[in-house]
Structure formats: C-alpha cells, structure tokens
Amino acid sequence: MFCLCIKGNTVPKLNIDIDHFLSQYWQKKPLFVKQGIVDFVDPISAEEMAGLAMEPEVQSRLVSLNDGKWQAECGPFQDFSRLAQDGATLLNQAVNHWHEPSASLVKLFHFIPNWRFDDLMISYSTPKGGVGPHIDQYCVFIIQGQGKRHWRVGEKQDLAEFTSDKALKHCGPFEACIDVVMEPGDILYIPPGCPHEGYAVEAALNYSVGFRAPDQKELLNDFTDHLLQQEACWQRYSDPELTQANLYGEISRHESDKLSTLLQSLINQPEVILPFFGQHFSSSNHELDILPLTQEMTADTLHSALLEGAIVRKVPGLKFIYLAQRPNSIFVAGEQYDVSNNQSQYYRNLCNPEVQQADIDEI
Amino acid sequence: MFCLCIKGNTVPKLNIDIDHFLSQYWQKKPLFVKQGIVDFVDPISAEEMAGLAMEPEVQSRLVSLNDGKWQAECGPFQDFSRLAQDGATLLNQAVNHWHEPSASLVKLFHFIPNWRFDDLMISYSTPKGGVGPHIDQYCVFIIQGQGKRHWRVGEKQDLAEFTSDKALKHCGPFEACIDVVMEPGDILYIPPGCPHEGYAVEAALNYSVGFRAPDQKELLNDFTDHLLQQEACWQRYSDPELTQANLYGEISRHESDKLSTLLQSLINQPEVILPFFGQHFSSSNHELDILPLTQEMTADTLHSALLEGAIVRKVPGLKFIYLAQRPNSIFVAGEQYDVSNNQSQYYRNLCNPEVQQADIDEI
Ligand SMILES: O=C(O)CCC(=O)C(=O)O
Numbered sequence A, B: 001m002f003c004l005c006i007k008g009n010t011v012p013k014l015n016i017d018i019d020h021f022l023s024q025y026w027q028k029k030p031l032f033v034k035q036g037i038v039d040f041v042d043p044i045s046a047e048e049m050a051g052l053a054m055e056p057e058v059q060s061r062l063v064s065l066n067d068g069k070w071q072a073e074c075g076p077f078q079d080f081s082r083l084a085q086d087g088a089t090l091l092n093q094a095v096n097h098w099h100e101p102s103a104s105l106v107k108l109f110h111f112i113p114n115w116r117f118d119d120l121m122i123s124y125s126t127p128k129g130g131v132g133p134h135i136d137q138y139c140v141f142i143i144q145g146q147g148k149r150h151w152r153v154g155e156k157q158d159l160a161e162f163t164s165d166k167a168l169k170h171c172g173p174f175e176a177c178i179d180v181v182m183e184p185g186d187i188l189y190i191p192p193g194c195p196h197e198g199y200a201v202e203a204a205l206n207y208s209v210g211f212r213a214p215d216q217k218e219l220l221n222d223f224t225d226h227l228l229q230q231e232a233c234w235q236r237y238s239d240p241e242l243t244q245a246n247l248y249g250e251i252s253r254h255e256s257d258k259l260s261t262l263l264q265s266l267i268n269q270p271e272v273i274l275p276f277f278g279q280h281f282s283s284s285n286h287e288l289d290i291l292p293l294t295q296e297m298t299a300d301t302l303h304s305a306l307l308e309g310a311i312v313r314k315v316p317g318l319k320f321i322y323l324a325q326r327p328n329s330i331f332v333a334g335e336q337y338d339v340s341n342n343q344s345q346y347y348r349n350l351c352n353p354e355v356q357q358a359d360i361d362e363i
C-alpha cells in the first residue's frame, strides 16, 4: 500500500514499527527516528516552494529573525529576497492540495485515520532559519528533507505563551528531551502540547504531516451552526404539570432538569450527531484545488465525458469518510451522500487510499 | 399579594381557581373566563398608548385591513390618523417596562414563575380592528379592557401559516372551540399552538400577558454563545489508545462515541449549565427603561444618595431570578451576583414580587 513512486522512482517506506509507535508514543511522548525514511528524496524544490507561495490560494508565511526581532508575514509573496539571507523560513500550508508528488508523502501516515489528518505543511529555511520555540495543539510528524536542521523538543508541559508578531506565537525556554541535528530522512514525532524549535544548520526543507484534534469549543460551535442550518422540528419547553408550589422568583430543580434534558437530547440523538461528525471531519481546513464547473455536471455529461476517455480522480486533499455506524452514508468535503446497500462497499473503498481512480463500470 | 392599586384605587383580583386552572388548562387547552377580573378599570388610555408608540424604545406595530389587504407597519409613529378609521390595531410590546400602572396587571399572574414571563403587550383597536387569524408559539392571557372584541380560538392544531405582510404572519381558517364577544374584565387563556383571532366590536383595549417557552434552537444557540464568551478550559480529543485496527477512511464507533462524550460533557456539567439558565432567563427580550449612568455608581455614592433620601426601586421589567440548586447566586438582567450565605435570604426575597423597595439597613 505504501509503494508509491515519488520523483525518480524512489519508493519511500516508513522505517518504523507502527504497533510499537502507536502504543508507546502516539499522543504520549515525542520520538526521534533516525532514518525513518531510507534514501529520502525531496518531492519538491525550494523554487517550487517559492512558486506556491506566490499563489493567493496557498496559505504561506515568511518568518524571519532580524536583529533579534521576530517577524512574520503572510503571503502571497512576490519578493523572495529575504530568502537570500540567513535566518529566514518560508512555510506553505496544505501543500498536499497543490503538489501531488508531495501529497504522496502523506500516504506513509495512513495508519492514522483520515478524519484526524489536517495537512502537509512544508518549510524551506535558510541557515539559522526557524519559527522559534512554540507549542502546537495538534500533533505532527516532521520529516527532514534536504539540508540539516537542529531540532529541540521538550516533554508536554505548561509554559508561558506570547505573541511575538502577528501570526507568530512563541513559548518560553524549555528543557529538551530530544536535541538532535536532523538529516535527510530523519523523522521527528511531536505530540500535542510539547514545546519545540528547529533552526537550519544548512538550507533545509522540512515536511510536517499534521493532525488535528477537535476541542469542545470547535465541536460545539460547529455543531450549533450545523443544527441551525437544518429545518429541524425543535422541541419547545412546556410545563403542563405546573402547580402553585413553584416559587415566583425561582427556577426549580424540576424545571432546570427539564431545560437540561431539552438541550442534552439534541446531542444524544445519533441521527443528528453522526451526520454532523461525518460532515465536519470530511471538510478540509484548507482550500482545495478545485475550479468552479463551467457547466453543470449531470450523470449524462459525466458519462459521455468518461466514454470520451476522461478519468475520474480524487481532488488532492479531498476527504472521503464514513462512520462505522452508518456505512451507507459517504461524506465528501462536508457533503453527505446516501448510497444503496449494493453500492455501499464500492463507495467505502473510495474512502481508502489505494483506490485513486473510479472505474466507471463499477458505479 | 395581589392587592395593588391601579388607577382610581380599584383593587383588581383574579376571579379564577388557580389550582384548577393549572391542572386543567395551563399548556393544555384554551379557556374563557367571564369576568376574570371584576370591576376592571383600564390602567392606560388610548392616548397614552399613542404616546408610547411615538417612543423609539417601545416596540410598536400598527396593523390594518385596507380593501381586503393586510398591512403591518412598525413604529415609532408620528401619525395616528389611521386610528381614526375602522379596522386598525395599534400594538405596544412590553408596556410593563414603560408604564407602571399597566405593569401592576402582570402581578395577577405571578402564580406562573417569573422566568417564564415574557411581557405585557397592549393593543388598541378601532371597530373591526384585529391582527387576523394566527398561531403563537408562546402562551398568553388576554384581558379585555374598554370596549368589546369578538374572539375566536381553536384547539391546538396544525394549520398552514403564511406571511401576509412584513411583521404579520397568518394561519388558515380554523374551527373555533371558543367564540365569544369579550367585555371589560373578561379573560381568555390561549395555550401555545392554538389559532386565534379577535376583531373589535367597538373601540377596544386588550391586555396580553405573554409567557415564553424556549425551544431547543434558542437554548442551544444562546448556550453556545454563552460558552464561547467564557475563558474556559476546553477539552481536546485525544486517542492514545489508537491501534492499526482502525480503518483509514472510517470514524469508528469508539471514536464517534468519544467525540459525542466530548460534546455531551459540556452540557452535563451543572456548574456550566445552571449559571447559563440563570443568565438566560433573567434577561428580558425587550428593552428596559434604563438611562446609562452619568457617573459610575459605587457603594459609597449609592450610600450617600440613600442617606439623602433616594430610594432603591426595581426597574420595571427587570428580572430577579435564582435557581433552587444555587440559592446563593442571584441573576438580574443576565448578570450573576454571588452573595454570602448570610445575605442569601435577603436577596432571594428581592426575587419575589412583594419586595419592591430595598431597605438599606438590610443590605
Ligand atoms: O518547519 C518549521 O519551521 C516548523 C515546523 C513545526 O513547528 C511544526 O510542524 O509543528
């Protein structure tokens, strides 16, 4: 499954015992894997990175340390002269949406469920370049590409955090449990909450395969938006059992229990909450490389296009997801598609990475 | 408790067996009470109604039927010439916030807990005037003041609803279970969902004591806003127990259960949900008659003002509420005030209607 060719026919393979990694490190502690990918070949070049950073659709940042002062600018960029000097880093988010050879790298991490995946961020740093000490709420695998970078990682800890410049949050100094100069093919795993910082020893490319983990605020906020968009039949509070024992100025225990139940029952209904999860976690946090259709696509126009030799391919970064409890609903980019029992297995295969091309005969 | 003077020293009393009403009619079926208030005297005049409708703070509407076409306009109004003709109704919301003699009427209904109360709406209709057949989601006691109005009320039923003009929603024709010409002092109780329509036989004042009942949408929406305003410590999803048994494209049952729990636990915490109810239900849906303070009020300035003879009074319409499970938190107009055990009983008395004036010595 991981035998995919990226540039020059190199076949990248992950040199990690995945069972051991999951049980000992995943969401638990940082790990450095020397030569996590043997014979690593960069799928992208510094020039291509600059090209992407010129595109308005690509979220990019240029971080630099100038006379001891951190600066962060957001793209798109025209001028890359700062990258001719030391102490600068160019970062592009969601490169997997825009650059297929880079996207292939992500497949090495398909042992983590897709709904947890966020994006592949790539950074290009000139010597001494880095984004400074910081803490992420999400977790990440950082693969060292060309060049060398000196990385330090601390155990999960509470540290002061402050904003050093717009779009740049730093943490205070920390003790490192990993302190290493990374070379091409080395991999660093950093769980959420672990402080880290990396500075290039020589001009370097770093590949960050990042995973998201929703917090209660994100879930509640988006669940509420989701519900409010529905033409639902909302239950209303009613108290036909009211008696004069109720005190005028009081919300009684019975009343507040009833109000709580009214709220809770919204979240306790699988038929409401499961589709929400499907829609929410099949949506990407980053823009997709999709052009609006010039003409509406119907089953007929699709069929003739395919007969004329068109192929169906997944837009890179598009998420195909289903829920174990609802195998006949397929969620793609926030949309729900209900399929028949017959079609269900076919569509669930689409949710798996090895199926990249839909064969029209099977639809 | 209900012995309050309104205009001309009339003492209104409710001529209803409250226990019987609550068990048989409240939230169950409509009721007409002939002479529900004996010797009823209007607390307000048509002229005062027009005066209120000129104020921008007062929510007012003028509804009229012109050549078979319904029209609804929102105030404030300068021109009341339409009220010189038949078929017009002027409605003012929350008159209890602006007109104390009218506010006293509401006290007759203090057997319903305050947190359920919405406002006192008053309408003045010229002959044939009415707002047309409609259904409210809230329930209401309509007291007939001066004049006579022909009211029809149907049992709770599903009826087509449509917008006849901006700010005017109507329902289709319905069969009446109550069909009556109301005279001063007569009372109509209309539970949520029962269609009703009333047309003045002669120029009439109608007093609507309205109650609100939150639906799930309102609760969820406001609860979410409430939570998002808090500097809470949001729990984040984490899956240290992940194994390779997870399918790439699937949200497993275990995972969706964990996500649900994350959401549900927000609503299952009494220390989060109870203060929300207190804040939510002590807030009024309508503007209050409060001027911004010209200078900040401190305990000291308040104390000297009181020594100079100032009295503390409740702003009409201000809601004082507490929860049985949290007797030491008093909620006023959406704000929470935590008081000591010693003060608690005093402040809970403030939540009761008979306490209208705070005695400084007790504070
Ligand atoms: O590549 C970089 O400079 C930043 C990488 C990083 O901090 C991350 O992926 O979390």
Ligand SMILES: O=C(O)CCC(=O)C(=O)O
Residues within 6 Å of the ligand: B089, B121, B122, B123, B130, B131, B136, B140, B142, B196, B198, B206, B208
């Ligand atoms: O007084 C009116 O015309 C309308 C009263 C009414 O429909 C209500 O209070 O629900």
Ligand SMILES: [Co+2]
Residues within 6 Å of the ligand: A134, A135, A136, A196
């Ligand atoms: Co980071």
Ligand SMILES: [Co+2]
Residues within 6 Å of the ligand: B134, B135, B136, B196
């Ligand atoms: Co009504």
